[in-house]
Each structure stands twice: as structure tokens, then as C-alpha cells.
Amino acid sequence: MTPHDLIIFDCDGVLVDSEPASNQCLVDNxxxxGLELDLARSMELFVGGTMAGVRDIARDMGANLPEEWLDEIRAETHARLAQGVEAVPGINALLDLADRADLPFCVASNGSPKKMRITLGQTGLWDRFEGAIFSAYELGVSKPDPALFQAAARHFDAQAPVVIEDSRSGVLAARRAGMRCLGYAPHGNGVALAELGAEVFADMRAVPRLLGLSGLTEAAEPA
Structure with a gap:
């Protein structure tokens, strides 16, 4: 029996494997x-942030960005993501299990609704989350501010939500909201998440055990 009454998912990197493509766009742009970064450094700096935050960091590092840069990079990123992204392995089976357990779930992201429609739409996940999508662009608050997660919890009248995140800013937001946080680190890069208080895991098939659910073993997607 799970002690939780809501799962709050991050989007990029947790529901859809979109971070490498998005960050390669940043690297190229x-x-x-005038700012040379490799993909690993871009992901270290920018995963979990907002585009406005990326702009500010990049300028501090010497990038000569024009005033219209936010519109430019969003358009380039959306075009790249529209070429194809995949759902994170195991996520559909996890959602199926949550449905069977009558455990509500939602997505709370620093990304825009347009971006989520592109990524979630092509993976079949948009319909599963429609009506339960919380965006920093619409709410006017972004992680690590806890208000995004708090708004999601209020919507569901949840008293014991759990957050699944893959970024430092997301873990900070969850901890500041007083919520349990599972840190998804499939590539063995979970040290920073653990230091912030996340319970780190590397495979979505581990989540049912962590949440006190059962039954995913039989329904799990192949690794």
C-alpha cells in the first residue's frame, strides 16, 4: 500500500528522453x-533550468546573445524535438500501474505547454496527462521555487505527494515543498541529486518498490 496520494513527474528527462536533443541545440546555438560548450557541460549547467536562466548564465560566461535570443532558441529547440523523441523506458508501464492503483499523477515542468505538447504528443503521453499539466510558463513560478509543485498538490488536494525529478533545481523545489523526491539518474550521475536529499534510482522499474506499489514486474517494458 503506497503512502502517497499523487505522483508529480518532471517532463524532460523523466517522461521523455529529450534532454540530449535540447542541449545539443543549445550547444550549436x-x-x-561565442560560447563553446560540449554536450556534457551544457547538460551540467542547464538541465532543469528555464530558458531565461540559460540566457543569463550564457551571457555571464561570455555569450553575446541578442535581445530576441529567447524566441530564437525556443524555435530551434521545438524544431529539433519535433524530429523525434522517445518516452523514457518503463514510464508507460509505471503509469499503467498507477492507474490500476487509482494513484493520480501529473506533470510539473519548467518547460512551456507548447514544448510539452511536442514531446508528450509524439510519445502518446499527452493524452495521459491532459488536464494534469502544470507549466512554469503559465503559473509564473519555476523550479527551484516550490510553488509549482505546491500548485499541483493543491489541484489534487494531495496531502502526501511524491516527486520524480532528474535535475538539481527540481530536487530543491521538492525538498523546499516538503515533498519526498525520487531522483532519476539512469546514467550513474545521481551524486548531486542525492546530496540534495533525493532518493536516487536508475530504472523506472524500481519505482513501484520505492512507492510501495506492486505488479509492475509482470507489466514492465524491456530495458
């Missing part, structure tokens, strides 16, 4: 403005 920022190089045009």
Missing part, C-alpha cells in the same frame, strides 16, 4: 554567439 551558443557556439554561434
Amino acid at each position: 551558443l557556439a554561434r554567439y
Whole structure:
């Protein structure tokens, strides 16, 4: 029996494997403005942040970004993501199990609704989350501010939500909201998440055990 009454998922990197594509767009774009980064460094700096935050960091690092840069990078990122992203392995089976357990779930992201429609839409996840999508762009607050997660919990009248995140800013937001946080680190990069208080795991098939659910073993997707 799970002690939780809501699962709050991050989007990029947790529901859809979109971070490498998004960050490669950043790498390519920022190089045009004088800032050379590799993909690993871009992901270290920018995963979990907002585009406005990326702009500010990039400028501090020497990028000569124009005033219209936010519109430019969003358009480039959306075009790249529209070429194809995949759902994170095991996520559909986990959602199926949550449905069988009558455990509500939602997504709370620093990304825009347009971006989520592109990524979740092409993976079949948009319909599963429609009506339960919380965006920093619409609410006017972004992680690590806890208000995004708090708004999701209020919507569901949840008293014991659990958050699944893959970024430092997301873990901070969950901890500041007083919520349990599971830190998804499939590539063995969970040290920073653990230091912030997340319970780190590397495979979505581990989540039912962590949440006190059961039955995913039989329904799990192959690794």
C-alpha cells in the first residue's frame, strides 16, 4: 500500500528522453554567439533550468546573445524535438500501474505547454496527462521555487505527494515543498541529486518498490 496520494513527474528527462536533443541545440546555438560548450557541460549547467536562466548564465560566461535570443532558441529547440523523441523506458508501464492503483499523477515542468505538447504528443503521453499539466510558463513560478509543485498538490488536494525529478533545481523545489523526491539518474550521475536529499534510482522499474506499489514486474517494458 503506497503512502502517497499523487505522483508529480518532471517532463524532460523523466517522461521523455529529450534532454540530449535540447542541449545539443543549445550547444550549436551558443557556439554561434561565442560560447563553446560540449554536450556534457551544457547538460551540467542547464538541465532543469528555464530558458531565461540559460540566457543569463550564457551571457555571464561570455555569450553575446541578442535581445530576441529567447524566441530564437525556443524555435530551434521545438524544431529539433519535433524530429523525434522517445518516452523514457518503463514510464508507460509505471503509469499503467498507477492507474490500476487509482494513484493520480501529473506533470510539473519548467518547460512551456507548447514544448510539452511536442514531446508528450509524439510519445502518446499527452493524452495521459491532459488536464494534469502544470507549466512554469503559465503559473509564473519555476523550479527551484516550490510553488509549482505546491500548485499541483493543491489541484489534487494531495496531502502526501511524491516527486520524480532528474535535475538539481527540481530536487530543491521538492525538498523546499516538503515533498519526498525520487531522483532519476539512469546514467550513474545521481551524486548531486542525492546530496540534495533525493532518493536516487536508475530504472523506472524500481519505482513501484520505492512507492510501495506492486505488479509492475509482470507489466514492465524491456530495458
